[in-house]
Amino acid sequence: MTTHSTPATAPPAVVLLHSSMSSKGQWSELIAQHGAGFRFIAVDLLGYGTSPFPADAAGAGGGFTLGHEVDAVNAAIAGRLAPDEPYHLVGHSYGGATALRLARQMRPRVLSLAVYEPVAFHLLEKDDAARVEIEAVVAGIHGAARGMDAARTFIDYWNRPGAFDALPEAQRRRFAAQIDKVKLDFEALLAEPATLADMAELDMPALVLSGLASPLSTRRVAERLAAALPNAAAVATRGGHMAPLTHAAIVNPLIASFLVGEEVDA
Numbered sequence: 001m002t003t004h005s006t007p008a009t010a011p012p013a014v015v016l017l018h019s020s021m022s023s024k025g026q027w028s029e030l031i032a033q034h035g036a037g038f039r040f041i042a043v044d045l046l047g048y049g050t051s052p053f054p055a056d057a058a059g060a061g062g063g064f065t066l067g068h069e070v071d072a073v074n075a076a077i078a079g080r081l082a083p084d085e086p087y088h089l090v091g092h093s094y095g096g097a098t099a100l101r102l103a104r105q106m107r108p109r110v111l112s113l114a115v116y117e118p119v120a121f122h123l124l125e126k127d128d129a130a131r132v133e134i135e136a137v138v139a140g141i142h143g144a145a146r147g148m149d150a151a152r153t154f155i156d157y158w159n160r161p162g163a164f165d166a167l168p169e170a171q172r173r174r175f176a177a178q179i180d181k182v183k184l185d186f187e188a189l190l191a192e193p194a195t196l197a198d199m200a201e202l203d204m205p206a207l208v209l210s211g212l213a214s215p216l217s218t219r220r221v222a223e224r225l226a227a228a229l230p231n232a233a234a235v236a237t238r239g240g241h242m243a244p245l246t247h248a249a250i251v252n253p254l255i256a257s258f259l260v261g262e263e264v265d266a
Contacts, residue, residue: 012111013087014259015077016042017095017102019242020119020185021154021178023049026092029248034256041087043076045069045095047181051076054184064184066101066192073102084109088259092116092244093218094185097192100225103202104194114207114255115225116244117218122192123199123225130220137217138186147176154182157215158241199228206232207258209251213240233264 016027024042031040044051046069054068081087086109091099096118103110124131137157144150155164155175164172206229210222218241226234235254239247258264 011037011039012259013039013041013081013085015073015087015089015102016040017073017089017091017099018042018045018048019093019095019244020182021048021151021175022245025049026245027090030252030255033252034259037256038088038259041077041080043073045098046072047178047184053181063191064188066098066188069098069188070102070105073098074106086111088112088114090114090255090259091118093119093241094189096120097189100199100202101192101194103204104198107202107204110204112205112207112259113202113229114209114258116209116251117211117214117222117241118225119189119218120192120194120221120225121189121217122194123196123221123228124217128220130217133215134217135190138190141179141183141186147179148172150179150182151175154179196224196228199225200230203230205258205261207255207264208232208234209243209254210234210236211240211243211247212236212238214243215241233258235264 016024018024018026024044027040027042031042046052046054051072054064088111089099089103096115097120099113099115100118100120103113121131121134137153140153141150144153151172152164156162208222208226208229210219222234226232237243237247237250239250244251254264
């Protein structure tokens with residue numbers, strides 16, 4: 001068995017988790033701009049990038065869960081970190097919700113937590129208008145006759161009406177091919193048992209980012225989460241749910257400043 005050893009002088013490790021229908025490549029600008037001060041470890045979540053589709057987990061009796069996703073993340077980073085080495089944790093959207101689960105499971109090792117609109121819809125009450133809104137989107141995805149139609153529902157919700165059809169055909173086909181994993185993502189998110197009371201136990205420094213032009217569902221989650229975390233700063237930025245990509249020039253400096261312990265303001 002090979003054991004990884006990290007030099008005492010190595011920069012702090014930062015684990016990066018991307019959104020659904022994306023890959024670790026979404027963090028390339030952050031890594032390029034701030035890699036000198038950190039040891040970034042970007043991970044492909046299951047079914048995205050080079051990570052395999054979770055066929056076994058999806059077919060298990062209990063269905064696919066964020067626990068399956070976290071197990072895969074832990075396996076992916078094990079070879080990049082020394083045993084029990086602490087790290088900072090950054091996540092966007094589905095990666096943000098996964099980061100919340102990971103932070104709970106690995107609390108002693110997580111130095112800080114930065115999330116941009118984690119889609120932790122399980123934190124919303126069943127009758128919350130924001131949850132009703134996203135569950136209608138999920139129903140539309142499941143009810144779509146074709147993968148292309150389901151992908152259109154998904155992409156247009158997070159961006160704007162017509163966004164999917166404006167994409168090149170190759171990209172539309174790639175997104176349509178990923179819709180089965182998106183369905184599993186939503187299954188895991190809505191079935192996650194964690195509550196706001198559980199979030200209150202995450203006492204590490206935290207940053208909760210959200211977009212001023214984002215859908216109600218994720219703005220509401222960010223609001224509830226920021227209030228529940230005992231040591232969190234909440235910042236709203238320009239852009240929408242995909243601002244870590246569309247407004248990286250704004251979002252990345254906020255994340256980098258937070259990681260070095262600076263006070264972060266809008």
